[in-house]
Amino acid sequence: xxxxxxxxxxxxxxxxxxxxxxxxxxxxxxxxxxxxxxxxxxxxxxxxxxxxxxxxxxxxxxxxxxxxxxxxxxxxxxxxxxxxxxxxxxxxxxxxxxxxxxxxxxxxxxxxxxxxxxxxxxxxxxxxxxxxxxxxxxxxxxxxxxxxxxxxxxxxxxxxxxxxxxxxxxxxxxxxxxxxxxxxxxxxxxxxxxxxxxxxxxxxxxxxxxxxxxxxxxxxxxxxxxxxxxxxxxxxxxxxxxxxxxxxxxxxxxxxxxxxxxxxxxxxxxxxxxxxxxxxxxxxxxxxxxxxxxxxxxxxxxxxxxxxxxxxxxxxxxxxxxxxxxxxxxxxxxxxxxxxxxxxxxxxxxxxx
Numbered sequence: 001x002x003x004x005x006x007x008x009x010x011x012x013x014x015x016x017x018x019x020x021x022x023x024x025x026x027x028x029x030x031x032x033x034x035x036x037x038x039x040x041x042x043x044x045x046x047x048x049x050x051x052x053x054x055x056x057x058x059x060x061x062x063x064x065x066x067x068x069x070x071x072x073x074x075x076x077x078x079x080x081x082x083x084x085x086x087x088x089x090x091x092x093x094x095x096x097x098x099x100x101x102x103x104x105x106x107x108x109x110x111x112x113x114x115x116x117x118x119x120x121x122x123x124x125x126x127x128x129x130x131x132x133x134x135x136x137x138x139x140x141x142x143x144x145x146x147x148x149x150x151x152x153x154x155x156x157x158x159x160x161x162x163x164x165x166x167x168x169x170x171x172x173x174x175x176x177x178x179x180x181x182x183x184x185x186x187x188x189x190x191x192x193x194x195x196x197x198x199x200x201x202x203x204x205x206x207x208x209x210x211x212x213x214x215x216x217x218x219x220x221x222x223x224x225x226x227x228x229x230x231x232x233x234x235x236x237x238x239x240x241x242x243x244x245x246x247x248x249x250x251x252x253x254x255x256x257x258x259x260x261x262x263x264x265x266x267x268x269x270x271x272x273x274x275x276x277x278x279x280x281x282x283x284x285x286x287x288x289x290x291x292x293x294x295x296x297x298x299x300x301x302x303x304x305x306x307x308x309x310x311x312x313x314x315x316x317x318x319x320x321x322x323x324x325x326x327x328x329x330x331x332x333x334x335x336x337x338x339x340x341x342x343x344x345x346x347x348x349x350x351x352x353x
Contacts, residue, residue: 003054003178004323007170009134010178013055018089025063027071031079032087038213038275042220046268049224050231053327054178056224060217061130062086065210066093069139069155073198073206082137082157094135096126096184097207104340106141107150107204111186113142118193120156122186125168128334132182133167136160140184141203148201155203157195164189175326212288213278214335219271219291222331223264226299229306229324230260236310236319253309260302267295286348293341296331303328 003010017023025041027033034040041063049056067086070078085091102108111124122142129138138158145152158165168183198206234257237248247253270291277284306321307314314321332338 001317001320001323003052005177005317007172007177009180010052010055010058011134014058014089014092017055017059022059023062023089024067024087027063027067027083027087031071032084033067034087037279038216039272039279042216042223042271042275045217045220046224046227046271049221050228052178053221053225053324054176056221057176057179057330058092058131060214060221061095062093064214064217065095065130066135066137066139068213069095069206069210070157070197072209073155073202074157077194078157078197086137091136092131092134093137093139094129094131094184095210096129096132096138096140098126098128100125100127100183104337106207107153109141109143109153111140111142112146113144113154113156115144115193116190119190120193120196122156122158122164122189122191124186126184126186128171129167129182129184131180132184133170133180138165138184139197140186141207142186145201150204151201153204153207154200155197155206156191157197158186158189158191162189162191174329175323176330211335212285215288215292215341216271216274216278216284218331218335219267219274219288219295222292222295222299222328223268223271225324225328225331226260226264226267226295226302229299229303229321229328230257230264232320232324233257233260233306233309236313247309256305256309260305263298264302267291267298270294286345289336289341289344289348292331292336293338293345296328297338299328299331 021034024033025036029035045056070083086093097106099109113120113122140156144154164187166185168185171181237253240247274284274287274291303325307325310321313319
């Protein structure tokens with residue numbers, strides 16, 4: 001709660017998570033990671049979010065988006081130079097696709113990169129970059145061929161301190177306030193030619209693959225928030241007395257807890273299914289979208305009911321449920337809104353029409 005109130009980025013916590021392997025969960029040991037699977041990863045995110053979703057979001061953006069993109073698309077030199085320090089937790093990563101004018105329509109990005117000799121020159125503004133002010137390594141998408149549409153977007157690795165690159169406005173958020181969210185500004189930012197990540201023009205295609213895994217992570221965070229809210233409500237329902245007995249004895253409260261527990265179990269299993277498919281290298285786009293959609297909306301219902309069970313105390317900061325309520329909303333927005341999840345699910349189900 002102190003971190004939340006102060007919008008404090010908990011670097012001291014990250015320093016303790018790094019030796020546990022939490023900053024490179026699915027990265028192979030040869031690159032400094034823990035070499036675990038996505039099932040272990042979602043368990044870690046859930047347990048972190050059960051207490052503080054801000055920490056879980058920092059870990060998720062670092063692992064899945066930044067380190068994950070370099071692991072997926074990087075060459076050997078890029079993995080040794082950039083991925084290994086990220087996986088060991090020696091450096092923090094961020095990832096940037098969204099712009100002020102392109103959210104769900106990510107293909108409408110305007111940040112540009114032009115090649116001058118053996119140097120890329122980046123110009124533009126990115127928004128909503130998690131870890132933006134604290135990241136040492138940034139993976140950013142920029143337009144390299146405007147005429148090619150989505151196939152004209154490429155990915156680049158930019159290091160903190162590069163001239164022409166800086167973090168801009170820090171967003172003042174409703175929830176997840178200990179997580180840093182920033183805009184990134186590129187003004188004639190010059191980076192080496194070898195910092196192009198993956199194939200030229202295939203950055204957007206690679207992003208979609210990264211976002212599929214990112215959605216599993218967001219689903220896990222949602223499950224963790226829901227679990228934390230449920231546990232707080234269960235304890236309160238046993239302790240709080242009205243009309244001479246614990247409020248949990250009243251059917252209205254008991255049914256709320258029953259619905260919460262059932263939906264959390266369903267959301268957890270959807271998330272585990274998507275993670276298990278990813279671990280087996282099987283297609284999981286549909287399952288990831290289903291998990292994120294259901295888990296984020298079920299978690300919102302759980303947080304909402306938690307505040308209701310607490311009554312007036314649920315509305316004040318002496319109890320944890322108001323924070324769960326504020327934090328959970330991002331899960332239905334970040335890395336693809338619920339509306340986008342339904343759109344992708346429908347496309348996967350129907351195929352080409």
